[in-house]
Amino acid sequence: MGPVVPTWSMRALTSQDTEWLVALKEAAMRPDLERLGVWDPGRSRRRLLEELAPASTWLVLAAEQRVGSVALRPGKDEEWLQHFYVLPEHQGRGLGSAVLRDLLDRRDDSRPVRLLAVRGSAALGLYARHGFIRERDHENGVDVVLARPSDSSPATTSTAPRPPTSC
Numbered sequence: 001m002g003p004v005v006p007t008w009s010m011r012a013l014t015s016q017d018t019e020w021l022v023a024l025k026e027a028a029m030r031p032d033l034e035r036l037g038v039w040d041p042g043r044s045r046r047r048l049l050e051e052l053a054p055a056s057t058w059l060v061l062a063a064e065q066r067v068g069s070v071a072l073r074p075g076k077d078e079e080w081l082q083h084f085y086v087l088p089e090h091q092g093r094g095l096g097s098a099v100l101r102d103l104l105d106r107r108d109d110s111r112p113v114r115l116l117a118v119r120g121s122a123a124l125g126l127y128a129r130h131g132f133i134r135e136r137d138h139e140n141g142v143d144v145v146l147a148r149p150s151d152s153s154p155a156t157t158s159t160a161p162r163p164p165t166s167c
Contacts, residue, residue: 010058028085032118081115116143
């Protein structure tokens with residue numbers, strides 16, 4: 001039997017969550033980036049703040065506490081899964097898989113979903129289990145581009161974020 005997934009919910013990101021999100025990214029990403037010899041806290045912070053789209057970003061809550069984040073941002077020909085971080089002490093319990101499955105199941109857009117993942121990250125297995133395939137190495141030399149192909153359902157062009165649910 002697999003791990004017992006904690007009860008979780010999502011809520012919209014607010015401006016008061018920004019510093020917590022910066023710290024979450026560091027906690028979740030630093031080990032992989034240090035392994036590759038490219039950890040730079042200033043760059044990490046800048047990149048997060050430059051890419052952050054609050055209207056498309058949610059916090060993951062367990063026991064009413066912030067434990068993760070996820071964003072699904074519309075792009076020109078796809079949607080981008082971004083800022084998908086779970087605090088290390090909450091990883092390996094099925095929470096990330098539950099959140100990702102729920103997010104993908106609720107999509108009403110048949111375009112592919114793409115994301116960047118750090119080369120060699122344990123998260124690559126999570127994404128593979130949810131139908132993502134490696135497209136190519138990213139030009140930054142650190143990430144790989146993964147894609148989950150389009151669904152067979154009719155195409156829609158909705159770019160409005162879907163409201164989060166509780167599970």
